[in-house]
Amino acid sequence: MKTSCLAIAGFVLLLMCFSVHGQEQNPADTLKRANELKEVQIRRIKISRRQTSSTPLQILSGEELQRMNSLSVADAVRFFSGVQLKDYGGIGGLKTINVRSMGTNHTAVFYDGVQLGNAQNGQVDLGKFSLDNIGEIELYNGQKSTIFQSAKGFSAGSSLYLNTKTPEFKDGQTDHLRAAVRGGSFGLFNPSLTWQKKLSDQIYGSISTEYKHAHGRYKFRLTNGVYDSTLVRKNADIETMRVEGGIYGRLPDSSSWNAKFYFYNDEQGLPGAIVNNVYDFPQRLWSRNFFFQSHYKKETGRYQLMASFKYAHDYSRFLDPNIVKDDGLTNNIYKQDELYFSVANRYQLSPIWDVALSADYQRSTMDANLYRFPYPTRHTGLVALATELHMERLNIQANLLGTLVNDQVEQYYSAGKKQELTPTIMASWQPFSAKEFRLRAFYKNIFRMPTFNDLYYTLIGSTFLRPEYTQQYDVGFTYLRMFEGQLLSQVSLQSDVYFNKVKDKIVAVPGASLFRWSMQNLGRVEIKGMDLNVQTAWTLGPQLHAAAGLTYTYQQAINVTSRDLNYRNQIPYIPLHSGSVIASVDWKNMGFNYSYIYTAERYDQSANIPENYVQPFYTHDLALHYNQQLSNKNIRLSAEVNNVFNQYYDVVTNFPMPGRSYRFTIAYAY
């Protein structure tokens, strides 16, 4: 064990050595120089957005996303600091994000600016969102640093934005096509096709589709030092299909609009916990998601307007042959409908002072073929009043969010009406005349509503629940430095320390028997943390570029619910230390990428005792890319090795993760 650790450390060092061993610079021709400069500028723009945001912002976009060993959004978000990904393993395993230990339900996920709702359990499975059509992923702690956004944008503890690729056409281009096939371990077969078309000077269209099939089998190892068996994870097959399309337009007053639809369909096995004597699982799950959304934005003039509309329908079916009822196998069907409208207005009172008013309405319904199901409908009204002072070196934003929720049920009891008023204040300050260094801070008080499962799930839900509150305090800085003509061309640094409090945490508590749990507002958690984010860019030669980034997260997340039980123990699945490294080298038309994820020891239950200890894990991934440009056509070949050292580990106890795996991609684009 120890030797393999050293080997790994050595490997990291070697890799970094390799990344700095530049070649002597050859005199570059002007064109290439210009391209390089452009590239640097592009990077600079991205990073400066990171810089000026009053709330911590992390971005993965474009080429960076493409070169990482990632199949889904879930794979990519692991590289953000302050994030724990709860991953049940395999291609189809549930993957949810937990930001700064506040719990999955406190992160809102936005798809092209509109929140992906899930009134049933408040969680979004990021494993179901392919990276194929994603152009950019942004994670904001607190909220997006703007007052001109939907009221929903103000309503979560942290916000993850998934932005799809929008069509861009250079002179003379009228369409783009990208066709790719991915394959590899787990029997993965994953073709995708995207076509973008310039319909007129002002209207672009795009359609993207993808199919994915995998048997999902992989080896895993169980050992306690005495027994040592390697088994095969079975029943993890998955078949998915995605189609999405959009129309993007621009009006003469330079306002923009878009309309898009998204359809996703899958069938998968649902492999359960690997426990003694149980290695085979007959449960299956079918999911179908559809949404249509449309967006209008006018961002010119003193008065600015934004409006959105969304309709979503979700269907899922769960089959459990292990539970045979008097009328046959357990076959639960859940349906959800969501209707959403949003209007946001911004008015510039003076060149440095803006005010904004946003109002959203959402109607969510759920239908399930469950015993004593109340068939709830939830009306949510959100109104946000916000203001922003933007001076040369100081930016201050403040908002007050009013939330009105009214639940109605067709039978039994409803949770009734709830009203909440919650504030956020944030600032970004450039203390010196040089723009490289900025300080920032924010305070946010927000809550999450109990989900339909929390309130209405038969025998478990409790309509007495109150919202679960979080309070966040964050102070940090950003620093950016460019070095003209140097080996190290750019360093950017951001770091934040934070203190979060979660109160009235909704937890399941036991009732009369294991069949009768109930949800109660019991938990209290205090989180002290530090996030560090370092990005570097290297110009090693005219055709040799490198980039290296590192994130580190320290989180002390302790349970302060009751002095009688696990008091001040670290909460489950939150490591004290975690981090990631990404390093890449580009030489001519070749690219090499290395990524590393580290998660320190954790506990899988509240008590920090040996029985609940979970081993640290660290995975090394490698990828090699080759691009061939033929006039305006591009062929890209990629080979990836994930978990190079074949480390067996669990993110969630008894849900083993895959060992070493491979993936190959061939993509054609024009």
Next chain:
Amino acid sequence: MIASSTLNTNCLQMRNIHVIAGFYILLTSLALSACRKDPKPVEEVVTQLVADPNSVAKGFYLVNEGNMNMNKASLDYLDFRKGIYRKNIFNEANPEVVKGLGDVGSDIAVYGSKLYVVVNVSNKVEVLDVNTGKRITQINITNCRYVTFHKGKVYVSAYLGEVGDPTAPNGIVAQIDTATLREEKRIEVGRQPEEMAVVGDKIYVANSGGYSPPNYERTVSVIDVASFKVVKNIDVAINLHRLKADKYGDLYVTSRGDYYDIPSRLFVIDTKTETIKKTFDIGVSNLAIADDIAYYYSTEFSYQTGQNTITYGMLNVKDEQLLDRRFITDGTDKKIMIPYGIAVNPFSKEVFVTDAKDYVSPGTLYCFDSTGKQKYSVTTGDIPAHFAFIY
């Protein structure tokens, strides 16, 4: 390695190098700190309690269920005479068993020289040597729940006879020979059978039907051991669970109710007539009978308050009367979050109550003397639940 880089050494680049060096140090420390410990079986923890060298009973085994999917069923042993509590003994005695005792220990009992541990989600009955705790064998029974014995045979109830067959919702009772430790035959009973008791040459099984609310089962199935056939179904109430026999030939059966409108109740069945003899209008979650006294507790959830109400009580099984006496008299009951297991030392009449807390934390075992005062308490595994005395 930095020195070997062919760099110019102007001032800016020196700073550059510092940044690089800093970056390396960070990276290396991250990589080095990542080391894993070598895995080893979780060790037994021994706690010294009050020794009672003259105790008639030697001690008891306690099985901790462990929360579902966590694979944390565990086995503890309390030695009365030495006054020691040994927590988590299975792993050290049987380190070679892949994933240990398993997921959700649902019952435990001793017969002859063997200890039988029923592990529900692991679909098995673990047969151990009663003295050493070492495994003798494992008997696979899908979704098994409880165990009892009669004349050299083991009887195990299981929620379903077969999984995956939509037309087979009924549970079974399996008969296993204690010598060969093989299943000999099985018989279909009601849906999701729970506890069993033997009176004379009959096995009584409480059926719950818990998979199909609100269509719960209402009966106790009566199995004639000689013919191994269900000879009668006694109609009692919905969703039956506990079933204990007293020494007068009566059965004490609990109904869980439907958790909403129909409350939990306790019924007494006279096995001579196989009819309900008496209904106690009290909720009972679990009970233990020693001589003439039944010790019980009840946990009921209220839809009015959203909270649990916990009560403890005693009743006399000879004349079937509730007693005014309490078996916890020193206020310790206020400390118990969720009582989950109960047992009575038949000789000393000490009462043992376990607290399962929030079901995902180590529990506590309390010992009360015959006057109801706490004698000691000790930390157990997760969800301490079922006892097996060793005499």
